[in-house]
Amino acid sequence: MTRRPTISQVAELAGVSKATVSKAFNNRGGVSEQTRIRVLGVAAGLGWRPSARAVALTSGGSGAVGFVINRPPTLLSSDPYFAELLSGIERTLAEHGYWLLMQIAEHSTPAQERDAYVSLAQTQRIDGVFLAESRIMDQRFDIVAELDLPAVIVSRPWARTDIPWEGAAHPGGGVADAVAHLAGLGHRRLAYVAGPPDRSHVQFRTQAFLEAVAENGLSVVGISRTDFSAEEGHRATGDLLGQREAPTAILYDSDPMAIAGCRAAMARGMRVPEDLSVIGHDDIHLSRWTTPALTTIRQDVQGLGERCAARLLELLGVLVAPGVALPEPELVIRESTGPAR
Structure with missing residues (x-):
């Protein structure tokens, strides 16, 4: 098959309507177990699955996740780290039909930062959020808990938390x-x-x-x-x-x-x-x-972005193929080091 399979093909081969296919994948009522198994079997044979965004919209989500970068835009423009991190995040989100809503601004007070997350959660209706550059006393951990907002911390946090994180096991490695x-x-x-x-x-x-x-x-x-x-x-x-x-x-x-x-x-x-x-x-x-x-x-900054995105999608109920483990930071010796004089 040269084209991507469609829900219409699944419905036709299974002998049901497109609405029934959708119900079968979303575990909704009105579909017998026998029909559900038949639909899932046909879909597996065709290699079809609903997009994560479609599932999110069906379940009342937005199909979007947020990323608040608390830095001045002028400072961010000179730091390639975030470009590589976002590249990894976007690659994984795009594969599953999600899109990224990003805000770059300097929030100089805790109240400003809190308002940014409240706005994303309540006005933009994001389904989850990335927390980058975690801090020693990070109020964002309490904010996302208060908002009941799924979150993933980018890199290991300093203190123990119930919020999942992705990154090197030894951030000081290298x-x-x-x-x-x-x-x-x-x-x-x-x-x-x-x-x-x-x-x-x-x-x-x-x-x-x-x-x-x-x-x-x-x-x-x-x-x-x-x-x-x-x-x-x-x-x-x-x-x-x-x-x-x-x-x-x-x-x-x-x-x-x-x-x-x-x-x-x-x-x-x-x-x-x-x-x-x-x-x-x-x-x-x-x-x-x-x-x-x-x-x-x-x-591996791009790899870190990919793993963070995959982890957040998993929290949102999206099936994501397991990725490779992140390598620990390592020293790369080039020309800027030499014998002491």
Whole structure:
């Protein structure tokens, strides 16, 4: 069969109406068990199933899920992480007939953030929501529970919660390998340019960094907090290199910050990696094309998006084929790290 099978073909071969086919798949009354089995058997033989969106609409849902990104749009435009994450989410949602309703805005107060979720749930009538960049004390967990809104947390949360999450089992993974790599190159003074301290993944990585530094007998000469932007990465690098005891290597919480950090070092007349070793995080596509090519910690961001979308669809009663397990973050060694001088 070259064309996608239709509900009309299922109805014709099963000898029933299209309405009966719909009732059989939605477990609604008015259909005998014998007829239900026959309809499901014909549909399986043809390889037909109702779209998830159609099922959602039939059951009173909207066929849409929401994603609120609490960042300024200008900041988001410079961070490829979310583009890759959304690519994975959209790919899986589209396969099952769902669509994504996204809101990008900076909610500076808890009340503004709460209003955003209430509006999505009650006005836009989304069926579920993704919770990205979970925080140490995250009010969104209480908000979705209050709204009775199915949700999936993107990446492991800091504290235990009943809300399901998808991501690496060890969010700080790769950081210990990065520190060990630098120690093997003779570096003894390390610094870390991190994101906001209330973010769960930032805390996991910072904890892994401090533990690895201690394990390798190295010194931390600075930890700078940023908003993840390249501009802040540039500023933080300049501050760290201007200290009396400057680092010989810096780890960053994102690749854009690491790339900007290389520029900040060059502006001070330093060379990477001869005078300063640099390690990023995420392994965005651009990282392999920079000069020097960026040593970074790789994570499968698109795969994370796919798994989060599949998990949310499962919560909504959609049958989703099981996906492969996410790989743990791993160090990718390129040209931006070298022996300490």
